[in-house]
Amino acid sequence: MPELNWKHHTLIQSLLSRGPLSSNEFHKIFEGVTGRNPGAHDKLFNDYLLKINKELSFVQFELRACRNQYNGKVYFGIVNNIEDEQSKFGSKYSVPQIAFYRGIIEAIVQDVTGQGCISNIDALHIRLDSQIPGVSQSESEPQCQDVPAALRNFSMSQKEKALEELVRDKWLSNVDGNIGLGIRSFLDLRSWFRNCEVSSCEVCNEAGVKADLCPNEGCSIRIHNYCLIQKFSQRSAEKVCPGCSNPWPYTVTKAEALDIDNELNEATSKQGPSQRKRGRSSQSDNIGSGSSQSVTLRRSARIG
Structure with missing residues (x-):
């Protein structure tokens, strides 16, 4: 990245090493690096982000901002534009863990009430066979033998451990004792939301995972x-x-x-x-299109 100086690299590394940061946290780092506190329309801050994204695009990464739908705060993160799951989750998560995560986010976004979360118990009872193409939850036992053994044998204790890791890594979140999407998922899954036709907010046109519904039932x-x-x-x-x-x-x-x-x-x-x-x-709240990722510039994890 020859066009970037040490200040650009420091901003990139702060997001890679710490994960997604709130706008306040990222602004403090920017001020510490440049000596300037970015305001609402700070041209220098915008120029830094544009230059960073120009260089990151060569390695299919991007710096993006999005809003956490549970608290309304804006966050920044480095995102990976590679579309396959293994490049998004890297080597940290196993196939059953990724299938478990997929099952949870599908259950969350399919909630017609717009609460944006499911109970901890419902999350732990997600069936992983629903994540295997051609296998449905209603199919008979002999057909379910086609489900890989790693998924069939994914125990409740393994699910609990995976849930803890996904919350800690900000792919999921604890919402008043329930399980919701984490900020990494909001950064990462924009294209997945659209592909799955998740209902969007009428005002901003982003996925309405956690949203208020019109009082008119019709x-x-x-x-x-x-x-x-x-x-x-x-x-x-x-x-x-x-x-x-x-x-x-x-x-x-x-x-x-x-x-x-x-x-x-x-x-x-x-x-x-x-x-x-x-x-x-x-x-x-776009800076680009992609996903929030882990601590190194290797191709980490994403669904969408």
């Missing part, structure tokens, strides 16, 4: 909580569903509106013009 509109704050923060904003026009009861506090406004301005300033055009709103 309407399929869902909106992230932080997008609702953005949408309804203005006094003149009409609090109705953008799909069915029925009232959408929602009260935004001044503190919420101010906080989300600052973060949205900050996140959108880090997108290039072409990226801002792709989303339905400026809230897509």
Whole structure:
């Protein structure tokens, strides 16, 4: 990467060694390296990210930002654009562990209530044979003999250990005692969400894994909580569903509106013009397209 200096390399290494960082954490590192605290529209910060991404693209990696749907915070991470699972999870996770992870995220995104999580018990009872092409959970016992032995013999204690590792590595998260997606998954699975037709947020057009549903049961509109704050923060904003026009009861506090406004301005300033055009709103938080990865520049892990 001849065009990058030690400051660029320090920023890259901070994300590779520590994993995804919140915008506040990443900004502090940037300030320590450059002596400048990036504001909402800091050109120097944007230039650094663009130059880093230009060089990382040669090795099919990328620096990306996304929003954690459970707390609304923006995170940065280095992502891997290789599409196969083994290159995304590298050598750390076994085939049964990857199948277990896939089963959990599928159960989470298929939740029609938009809660974005499943119980710990439900997670541990995920059947791994559902991750084998051509084998369904309803098939008879003889047919299930086609399931690899490693998956058939994946015990409950092994699942518990895998769950702990996936939460620790930020692929999954603990959401009030339940299992939700981790920030690495939000960074990593954008293309997977789209390919699996996961319902998207009406405001930002990102996957609505954790989102509020329209009060009208006949309407399929869902909106992230932080997008609702953005949408309804203005006094003149009409609090109705953008799909069915029925009232959408929602009260935004001044503190919420101010906080989300600052973060949205900050996140959108880090997108290039072409990226801002792709989303339905400026809230897509893209720096590129890819996935958050592990501590070295070898091809780590991803599903989507």
